[in-house]
Amino acid sequence: MGGRRAGHHRHGHRASRGRPRLPRHDFDPQLVTQLHVVPVYILCAAAALLLVRTIRADASSAQRRAAWFLLTVIVLQGAVGYWQHFTGLPVQLVWVHMLGSALTMVAAANVWDRTLARYRTRGLGDLTAPRTAAAEPALN
Numbered sequence: 001m002g003g004r005r006a007g008h009h010r011h012g013h014r015a016s017r018g019r020p021r022l023p024r025h026d027f028d029p030q031l032v033t034q035l036h037v038v039p040v041y042i043l044c045a046a047a048a049l050l051l052v053r054t055i056r057a058d059a060s061s062a063q064r065r066a067a068w069f070l071l072t073v074i075v076l077q078g079a080v081g082y083w084q085h086f087t088g089l090p091v092q093l094v095w096v097h098m099l100g101s102a103l104t105m106v107a108a109a110n111v112w113d114r115t116l117a118r119y120r121t122r123g124l125g126d127l128t129a130p131r132t133a134a135a136e137p138a139l140n
Contacts, residue, residue: 036081040081048071051064051068051070051071062114063114063115065114066107066110066111069110069111070104070107070108070110070111074107076100077097077100077104080093080096
């Protein structure tokens with residue numbers, strides 16, 4: 001989503017060989033920002049709904065942590081996005097926003113994994129307990 005947002009700005013086309021920085025697209029920045037925000041608000045609402053559903057369904061603690069992590073990352077990503085918008089899109093914040101985008105994907109994959117995984121992780125347990133033959137993997 002952000003590529004269309006940043007592509008019209010001065011970082012869209014870097015100056016080279018004495019040429020001035022020119023926008024790659026002739027989009028209205030305010031309109032592009034508003035269009036960028038619509039799917040973001042939908043994502044925020046979906047993450048909040050996921051969290052409420054996870055809490056009400058008495059899901060596992062791993063699922064609740066994953067939902068909280070996703071919502072936290074999205075809120076922080078939104079804060080960086082607004083910070084970018086109101087400070088003129090400095091290139092350092094663009095990088096932070098791109099990193100946040102990757103972190104959002106990690107958080108979403110974590111939610112997917114915790115929700116649909118058929119396995120359970122219980123920790124290492126008692127490492128001093130003797131191992132049984134049933135617990136050992138078969139070597140064929």
